[in-house]
Amino acid sequence: MTLLQELESRLAAAFEAALGEPVAAPVVPATDLRFGDYQSNAAMGLAKQRRTNPRALAEQVVAKLDLSGLGTADIAGPGFINFRISPEAFAVRAKALAADPQLGVPKTGEGRTVVIDFSAPNVAKPMHVGHIRSTIIGDSLARIARFLGFKVITDNHIGDWGTQFGMILHGWKTLLDEQALAADPIAELLRIYREVNAATKADPAVLETCKGELVKLQAGDEENLAIWRRCVEVSKEGLQRIYDRLDVSFDHWLGESFYNDRLPGLVEEFLGKGLARVSDDAVCVFSDETKAPENDPFKVCREDGWTDNPAIIRKADGGFLYATTDLATLEYRIDQWGADEIWYVVGVPQQLHFRQIFDAAARWGKTGNFRHIAFGSILGEDRKLMKTRSGDNVGLIEVLEEAVERAAKVIAEKNPELVGDEAKEIAEIVGIGAVKFAELSQHRLTDYVFSWDRMLALQGDTAPYLQNSFVRIRSIFRKLDEPFDVSAAELHLSEEAEIHLARLLVRFGEVLPLVLEDHRPNLLANYLLELARAFHSFYEACPVLKADEPVRSSRLALCDLASRVLSQGLGLLGIRCPERM
């Protein structure tokens, strides 16, 4: 049980004793340390319901409150109940944390299976900065969910069956340079895609040829299928190299093509069950969720009164769309993998699509906690959306390489003793970490303008700041000559910096479940920044190795615990910690 839960449980008992019935009495970390460590605003709300004096109620509750072994409580303002935790209680808590492999994090996801759908690039196109959000946020959520006890299945739902294959097939047959393909497959595929794309705009006949190639592919033409298979294969290899570098992995790579066979049956089932109907020769799933008024120019008013924007699952020409594939995918994940939850880490512009899918799934009888974990857009310098198609986007690899290069430069300047492979390895950890942290430390819905300096900053609120706190601790332990038994060390907290560090360490288990309440890794990132700040202050204020016993052992134990929470926390963001930097 976390400290916060312990306080809530004791406070609930006191409220029940005062009011004669059980009530909810939430506790939160205090907004300001001057008020204490934790606070509850419950007395004010409950007094209002009962039309009694909030301060009087708070006094009544505090009188019945048993905080033995934890600290004290007092009342402030209109009826805040403020908790002050004693240094001894923090010490006991921190000590218990050190002995716990979970570091005080409860397994709130135990027994639940979640499928996380993220990254999902199109094959035959390189990943650019626009893909970074889904990949990094999704990976982090997967790590966190696993740590909280969920059975996590990650699935890279790649776009391996889009209409872009018409152009690629045509380009492959007329423009392909085998040597270039061997050297850099994705670059070569991009080149032919771009050239054909340009040609279609100049000459409509080329577009017709491409469409013809696509139709042949979809009809099962052997030659085209063979080309398609090779395209997908080389693309996956190229993608895998980036994922390796990002330390991101997937349990499955079931792309759109995997579901092709199921689509016709799915549409028939929807028609048969009355969940979809034909409209202008297309098969549509309507939902009543978004009603449009009379003067809506986009309104579609059918004879039976359905008035919303439908999800089309079969085109007038008989082709299927991504709504169809998404429904088939959702069914597969439930039936084959036993998914209780599916999280889609996809940009906010697709919100309507997911509403339609989830609504259709519900009426189809597919139950589960389906969540569209939306994120904001990355904008270009002109504040306009970075378009995938324009192609002149900053590539994801370029960003990573620039990040590692900048980190290497800083290492050479700050710590010249580090050389060779070790320096290279550290530059990799620091550079990639900086990119990931820049992404994960802000609210996922925030739009931002892509900026090298923002994404690759190495000072201030960044991954290196956190990694450096870890490195400082490791350095202390390297200088320690004698063996040190952490489990035997007693904690004595007297300096404010020590107490504050312990206060934050103990909160790790309170923050992590919060992250998954709204799927927001930035809550963890912000917590870790606060923790690292507390450590750096402690480090400046409290000598460790030079301190006399028993303070020395106590501080060593505190450092050890801090390093474990920091590296675990960063690990959950997909960021590694170097031993030195």
Added chain:
RNA sequence: GCGCCCGUAGCUCAGUUGGAUAGAGCACCCGCCUUCUAAGCGGAUGGUCGCUGGUUCGAAUCCAGCCGGGCGCGCCA
């Protein structure tokens, strides 16, 4: 036209779901390396939380209406 998201310090952003005197980083200014890694620490400056009303003990947060920006809305994914 309808729907969704956003507007917080010069800049980039947090703000634990309605709490107390709104916080960080960058930039700028003043201090701190003969002590465990200065990618650091301590301090100073910086605010009409887009505007106007409403709800209540209490609003950056909830509601309504404006202003400004972004995105989405039948056969692309």
